[in-house]
Protein backbone atom coordinates (compact mmCIF):
# COMPACT_ATOMS: atom_id res chain seq x y z
CA UNK A 1 0.00 0.00 0.00
CA UNK A 2 2.97 2.29 0.68
CA UNK A 3 6.38 1.68 -0.92
CA UNK A 4 9.11 4.29 -0.63
CA UNK A 5 12.74 4.08 -1.69
CA UNK A 6 15.27 6.71 -0.72
CA UNK A 7 12.49 9.23 -0.11
CA UNK A 8 14.13 12.54 0.67
CA UNK A 9 12.98 16.10 1.26
CA UNK A 10 15.37 18.99 1.72
CA UNK A 11 14.21 22.50 2.59
CA UNK A 12 16.57 25.17 1.31
CA UNK A 13 16.36 28.59 2.88
CA UNK A 14 18.61 31.63 2.49
CA UNK A 15 21.17 30.68 5.11
CA UNK A 16 20.15 27.16 6.01
CA UNK A 17 19.43 23.77 4.50
CA UNK A 18 17.28 21.33 6.44
CA UNK A 19 17.23 17.67 5.47
CA UNK A 20 13.79 16.94 6.93
CA UNK A 21 13.44 13.43 5.44
CA UNK A 22 16.63 11.52 4.65
CA UNK A 23 16.24 8.60 2.27
CA UNK A 24 13.37 6.67 3.81
CA UNK A 25 12.68 3.08 2.67
CA UNK A 26 9.26 1.99 3.89
CA UNK A 27 6.82 -0.76 2.91
CA UNK A 28 3.34 -0.98 4.41
CA UNK A 29 1.11 -3.95 3.57
CA UNK A 30 -2.61 -3.43 2.87
CA UNK A 31 -4.93 -3.46 5.89
CA UNK A 32 -2.26 -2.60 8.45
CA UNK A 33 -2.55 -0.12 11.31
CA UNK A 34 0.80 1.65 11.53
CA UNK A 35 1.78 4.25 14.13
CA UNK A 36 4.44 6.69 12.99
CA UNK A 37 6.26 8.19 15.97
CA UNK A 38 9.07 10.63 16.53
CA UNK A 39 10.11 13.63 18.62
CA UNK A 40 9.34 17.21 17.57
CA UNK A 41 11.02 18.08 14.28
CA UNK A 42 11.82 14.42 13.51
CA UNK A 43 10.20 14.56 10.05
CA UNK A 44 6.76 13.01 10.65
CA UNK A 45 4.64 15.77 9.09
CA UNK A 46 7.01 16.18 6.16
CA UNK A 47 6.85 12.42 5.45
CA UNK A 48 3.05 12.53 5.67
CA UNK A 49 2.98 15.52 3.31
CA UNK A 50 5.21 13.66 0.83
CA UNK A 51 3.03 10.53 0.96
CA UNK A 52 -0.17 12.53 0.53
CA UNK A 53 1.27 14.56 -2.41
CA UNK A 54 1.04 17.87 -0.52
CA UNK A 55 4.79 18.28 -1.02
CA UNK A 56 7.05 16.96 -3.84
CA UNK A 57 10.10 14.88 -2.83
CA UNK A 58 13.58 16.27 -3.48
CA UNK A 59 14.67 12.76 -4.49
CA UNK A 60 13.63 9.14 -4.13
CA UNK A 61 10.32 7.50 -4.95
CA UNK A 62 7.02 6.78 -3.25
CA UNK A 63 4.22 4.62 -4.58
CA UNK A 64 1.09 5.11 -2.50
CA UNK A 65 -2.11 3.09 -3.03
CA UNK A 66 -0.72 1.95 -6.38
CA UNK A 67 0.18 5.40 -7.77
CA UNK A 68 3.49 7.26 -7.92
CA UNK A 69 3.38 10.49 -5.90
CA UNK A 70 5.43 12.40 -8.48
CA UNK A 71 4.09 10.99 -11.76
CA UNK A 72 0.47 10.53 -10.73
CA UNK A 73 -0.41 12.69 -7.70
CA UNK A 74 -4.10 12.83 -8.74
CA UNK A 75 -4.19 9.01 -8.78
CA UNK A 76 -2.76 8.93 -5.23
CA UNK A 77 -5.27 11.52 -4.02
CA UNK A 78 -8.20 9.57 -5.45
CA UNK A 79 -7.27 6.49 -3.38
CA UNK A 80 -6.23 8.04 -0.05
CA UNK A 81 -7.95 9.98 2.71
CA UNK A 82 -6.18 12.50 4.92
CA UNK A 83 -7.37 13.66 8.33
CA UNK A 84 -5.16 16.55 9.38
CA UNK A 85 -4.95 18.29 12.72
CA UNK A 86 -7.14 21.14 11.51
CA UNK A 87 -10.87 20.72 10.96
CA UNK A 88 -11.85 19.68 7.44
CA UNK A 89 -15.47 20.88 7.57
CA UNK A 90 -16.51 24.43 6.72
CA UNK A 91 -19.33 26.28 8.44
CA UNK A 92 -21.65 26.66 5.44
CA UNK A 93 -23.23 23.22 5.63
CA UNK A 94 -24.73 20.99 8.26
CA UNK A 95 -23.05 17.66 9.02
CA UNK A 96 -24.94 15.47 6.54
CA UNK A 97 -24.83 18.12 3.78
CA UNK A 98 -21.09 18.62 4.28
CA UNK A 99 -20.50 14.88 3.86
CA UNK A 100 -22.69 14.70 0.75
CA UNK A 101 -21.08 17.82 -0.77
CA UNK A 102 -17.54 16.55 -0.25
CA UNK A 103 -18.62 13.16 -1.66
CA UNK A 104 -19.89 14.95 -4.77
CA UNK A 105 -16.54 16.77 -5.04
CA UNK A 106 -14.90 13.34 -5.29
CA UNK A 107 -17.23 12.46 -8.16
CA UNK A 108 -19.82 10.34 -6.34
CA UNK A 109 -23.36 10.50 -7.76
CA UNK A 110 -25.96 12.22 -5.56
CA UNK A 111 -27.54 8.93 -4.51
CA UNK A 112 -24.15 7.32 -3.84
CA UNK A 113 -22.96 10.34 -1.83
CA UNK A 114 -26.17 10.32 0.24
CA UNK A 115 -25.87 6.57 0.86
CA UNK A 116 -22.19 6.85 1.77
CA UNK A 117 -22.86 9.80 4.12
CA UNK A 118 -25.57 7.74 5.87
CA UNK A 119 -23.27 4.72 6.19
CA UNK A 120 -20.43 6.80 7.68
CA UNK A 121 -22.74 8.69 10.05
CA UNK A 122 -23.97 5.33 11.37
CA UNK A 123 -20.46 3.96 11.77
CA UNK A 124 -19.13 7.09 13.46
CA UNK A 125 -22.23 7.76 15.61
CA UNK A 126 -23.00 11.04 13.87
CA UNK A 127 -26.63 10.32 13.03
CA UNK A 128 -28.05 12.39 15.89
CA UNK A 129 -25.82 15.28 14.78
CA UNK A 130 -26.78 15.17 11.07
CA UNK A 131 -28.44 18.59 11.06
CA UNK A 132 -25.96 20.35 13.35
CA UNK A 133 -23.43 22.88 12.05
CA UNK A 134 -19.79 21.76 12.57
CA UNK A 135 -19.09 24.80 14.79
CA UNK A 136 -21.59 23.55 17.38
CA UNK A 137 -19.94 20.13 17.79
CA UNK A 138 -17.65 19.09 20.67
CA UNK A 139 -13.96 18.38 19.95
CA UNK A 140 -14.54 14.62 19.84
CA UNK A 141 -17.66 14.90 17.65
CA UNK A 142 -15.79 17.19 15.27
CA UNK A 143 -12.91 14.74 15.04
CA UNK A 144 -15.39 11.97 14.18
CA UNK A 145 -16.79 14.19 11.43
CA UNK A 146 -13.26 14.81 10.12
CA UNK A 147 -12.66 11.05 9.97
CA UNK A 148 -15.99 10.54 8.14
CA UNK A 149 -14.96 13.25 5.64
CA UNK A 150 -11.61 11.51 5.12
CA UNK A 151 -13.47 8.31 4.22
CA UNK A 152 -16.27 9.70 2.05
CA UNK A 153 -14.69 8.52 -1.25
CA UNK A 154 -13.94 4.99 0.07
CA UNK A 155 -10.13 5.34 0.16
CA UNK A 156 -7.92 2.26 0.49
CA UNK A 157 -5.58 4.13 2.82
CA UNK A 158 -6.31 6.73 5.49
CA UNK A 159 -3.65 9.03 6.95
CA UNK A 160 -4.46 10.42 10.37
CA UNK A 161 -2.29 13.19 11.81
CA UNK A 162 -2.60 13.12 15.62
CA UNK A 163 -6.23 11.89 15.60
CA UNK A 164 -6.68 12.04 19.37
CA UNK A 165 -4.56 15.08 20.31
CA UNK A 166 -6.38 17.75 22.28
CA UNK A 167 -9.19 15.43 23.36
CA UNK A 168 -10.00 14.45 26.93
CA UNK A 169 -9.24 10.80 27.87
CA UNK A 170 -12.85 9.67 27.38
CA UNK A 171 -13.07 11.25 23.89
CA UNK A 172 -9.66 9.77 23.02
CA UNK A 173 -10.89 6.29 23.92
CA UNK A 174 -14.05 6.98 21.91
CA UNK A 175 -12.08 8.03 18.80
CA UNK A 176 -10.04 4.84 19.04
CA UNK A 177 -13.18 2.74 19.37
CA UNK A 178 -14.41 4.31 16.13
CA UNK A 179 -11.08 3.96 14.34
CA UNK A 180 -11.00 0.24 15.18
CA UNK A 181 -14.64 -0.14 14.18
CA UNK A 182 -14.15 1.37 10.73
CA UNK A 183 -11.07 -0.71 10.22
CA UNK A 184 -13.12 -3.82 10.90
CA UNK A 185 -15.88 -2.61 8.58
CA UNK A 186 -13.71 -1.58 5.60
CA UNK A 187 -10.25 -3.12 6.13
CA UNK A 188 -8.79 0.33 5.39
CA UNK A 189 -5.02 0.67 5.83
CA UNK A 190 -4.37 3.23 8.58
CA UNK A 191 -1.17 5.24 8.89
CA UNK A 192 -1.20 7.62 11.83
CA UNK A 193 0.99 9.85 13.91
CA UNK A 194 0.46 10.20 17.63
CA UNK A 195 2.26 11.64 20.63
CA UNK A 196 0.46 9.24 22.95
CA UNK A 197 2.82 6.29 23.18
CA UNK A 198 0.42 4.08 25.12
CA UNK A 199 -2.05 4.43 22.23
CA UNK A 200 0.57 3.29 19.73
CA UNK A 201 1.54 0.50 22.11
CA UNK A 202 -2.02 -0.78 22.58
CA UNK A 203 -3.56 -0.18 19.17
CA UNK A 204 -0.95 -0.30 16.41
CA UNK A 205 0.23 -3.55 14.82
CA UNK A 206 3.40 -1.86 13.74
CA UNK A 207 5.37 1.04 15.16
CA UNK A 208 7.76 3.02 12.96
CA UNK A 209 10.02 5.52 14.73
CA UNK A 210 11.66 8.40 12.89
CA UNK A 211 14.36 10.70 14.25
CA UNK A 212 16.40 13.31 12.39
CA UNK A 213 14.63 12.37 9.16
CA UNK A 214 15.64 8.67 9.28
CA UNK A 215 13.73 5.60 10.38
CA UNK A 216 15.52 4.30 13.47
CA UNK A 217 13.15 1.49 14.54
CA UNK A 218 10.41 -0.53 12.91
CA UNK A 219 8.46 -3.47 14.34
CA UNK A 220 5.65 -4.46 16.66
CA UNK A 221 5.61 -2.62 19.99
CA UNK A 222 6.51 -5.92 21.72
CA UNK A 223 9.49 -6.52 19.40
CA UNK A 224 10.81 -3.01 19.92
CA UNK A 225 10.43 -3.23 23.69
CA UNK A 226 12.07 -6.66 23.89
CA UNK A 227 14.90 -5.87 21.47
CA UNK A 228 15.69 -2.32 22.47
CA UNK A 229 14.71 -1.69 26.06
CA UNK A 230 14.39 -4.94 28.03
CA UNK A 231 12.74 -5.42 31.44
CA UNK A 232 13.96 -3.75 34.58
CA UNK A 233 14.35 -4.76 38.22
CA UNK A 234 14.31 -1.94 40.74
CA UNK A 235 15.92 -2.73 44.10
CA UNK A 236 15.73 -0.53 47.17
CA UNK A 237 18.64 -0.95 49.60
CA UNK A 238 18.83 0.35 53.20
CA UNK A 239 21.89 2.49 52.57
CA UNK A 240 23.57 4.18 49.63
CA UNK A 241 26.65 2.05 50.26
CA UNK A 242 24.62 -1.16 49.97
CA UNK A 243 23.01 0.22 46.79
CA UNK A 244 26.44 0.89 45.25
CA UNK A 245 27.59 -2.66 46.09
CA UNK A 246 24.35 -4.11 44.72
CA UNK A 247 24.87 -2.14 41.49
CA UNK A 248 28.41 -3.55 41.16
CA UNK A 249 27.18 -7.09 41.71
CA UNK A 250 24.19 -6.93 39.35
CA UNK A 251 25.56 -4.62 36.65
CA UNK A 252 22.84 -2.09 37.53
CA UNK A 253 22.88 1.66 38.04
CA UNK A 254 22.60 3.06 41.58
CA UNK A 255 20.92 6.33 42.44
CA UNK A 256 20.69 7.00 46.18
CA UNK A 257 19.37 3.81 47.77
CA UNK A 258 17.77 2.64 44.51
CA UNK A 259 19.36 0.33 41.95
CA UNK A 260 17.95 -0.20 38.45
CA UNK A 261 19.01 -3.36 36.62
CA UNK A 262 18.16 -4.03 32.96
CA UNK A 263 17.45 -7.72 32.17
CA UNK A 264 15.72 -9.53 29.30
CA UNK A 265 13.11 -11.18 31.56
CA UNK A 266 12.73 -9.56 34.98
CA UNK A 267 10.35 -12.05 36.72
CA UNK A 268 12.69 -14.93 35.80
CA UNK A 269 15.86 -13.05 36.81
CA UNK A 270 14.61 -11.64 40.14
CA UNK A 271 15.01 -14.75 42.41
CA UNK A 272 18.61 -15.33 41.25
CA UNK A 273 19.39 -11.63 41.71
CA UNK A 274 18.06 -11.67 45.30
CA UNK A 275 19.96 -14.88 46.11
CA UNK A 276 23.23 -13.31 44.87
CA UNK A 277 22.67 -10.18 46.97
CA UNK A 278 21.87 -12.20 50.08
CA UNK A 279 24.97 -14.34 49.57
CA UNK A 280 27.03 -11.11 49.43
CA UNK A 281 25.42 -9.90 52.67
CA UNK A 282 23.53 -7.04 51.00
CA UNK A 283 20.12 -6.42 52.53
CA UNK A 284 17.31 -5.34 50.21
CA UNK A 285 14.26 -3.48 51.55
CA UNK A 286 12.11 -3.83 48.41
CA UNK A 287 12.29 -5.23 44.88
CA UNK A 288 10.00 -4.81 41.93
CA UNK A 289 9.98 -5.72 38.26
CA UNK A 290 8.67 -3.68 35.32
CA UNK A 291 8.09 -4.29 31.62
CA UNK A 292 9.52 -1.57 29.37
CA UNK A 293 7.30 1.02 27.74
CA UNK A 294 7.65 2.50 24.27
CA UNK A 295 9.07 5.55 26.01
CA UNK A 296 11.94 3.37 27.30
CA UNK A 297 12.51 2.36 23.65
CA UNK A 298 12.62 6.03 22.74
CA UNK A 299 15.04 6.79 25.51
CA UNK A 300 17.35 3.95 24.43
CA UNK A 301 17.25 5.01 20.78
CA UNK A 302 17.31 8.78 20.96
CA UNK A 303 18.65 9.51 24.43
CA UNK A 304 15.51 11.49 25.18
CA UNK A 305 12.07 10.72 26.46
CA UNK A 306 9.20 11.60 24.16
CA UNK A 307 7.23 12.79 27.15
CA UNK A 308 9.96 15.27 28.19
CA UNK A 309 8.90 18.14 26.03
CA UNK A 310 6.88 16.82 23.16
CA UNK A 311 3.52 16.00 24.63
CA UNK A 312 1.01 18.64 23.66
CA UNK A 313 -0.74 20.37 26.55
Ligand SMILES: Nc1ncnc2c1ncn2[C@@H]1O[C@H](COP(=O)(O)OP(=O)(O)OP(=O)(O)O)[C@@H](O)[C@H]1O
Nearest residue numbers: 011018019020038039040041042043044045046047
Ligand atom coordinates in the same frame (compact mmCIF):
# COMPACT_ATOMS: atom_id res chain seq x y z
N1 LIG B 1 8.47 24.42 5.04
C1 LIG B 1 9.58 24.20 5.73
N2 LIG B 1 10.67 25.00 5.54
C2 LIG B 1 11.82 24.80 6.23
N3 LIG B 1 11.98 23.81 7.13
C3 LIG B 1 10.96 23.00 7.37
C4 LIG B 1 9.70 23.14 6.68
N4 LIG B 1 8.85 22.18 7.13
C5 LIG B 1 9.54 21.47 8.05
N5 LIG B 1 10.80 21.95 8.19
C6 LIG B 1 11.86 21.43 9.06
O1 LIG B 1 11.99 20.04 8.79
C7 LIG B 1 12.22 19.30 10.00
C8 LIG B 1 11.14 18.24 10.16
O2 LIG B 1 9.90 18.90 10.42
P1 LIG B 1 8.51 18.12 10.56
O3 LIG B 1 7.44 19.15 10.67
O4 LIG B 1 8.39 17.13 9.48
O5 LIG B 1 8.70 17.37 11.96
P2 LIG B 1 7.63 16.61 12.86
O6 LIG B 1 8.25 15.30 13.22
O7 LIG B 1 6.32 16.56 12.17
O8 LIG B 1 7.56 17.54 14.13
P3 LIG B 1 6.30 17.89 15.12
O9 LIG B 1 6.09 16.68 15.97
O10 LIG B 1 6.86 19.04 15.91
O11 LIG B 1 5.13 18.25 14.26
C9 LIG B 1 12.24 20.33 11.12
O12 LIG B 1 13.59 20.68 11.35
C10 LIG B 1 11.48 21.51 10.53
O13 LIG B 1 11.92 22.73 11.10
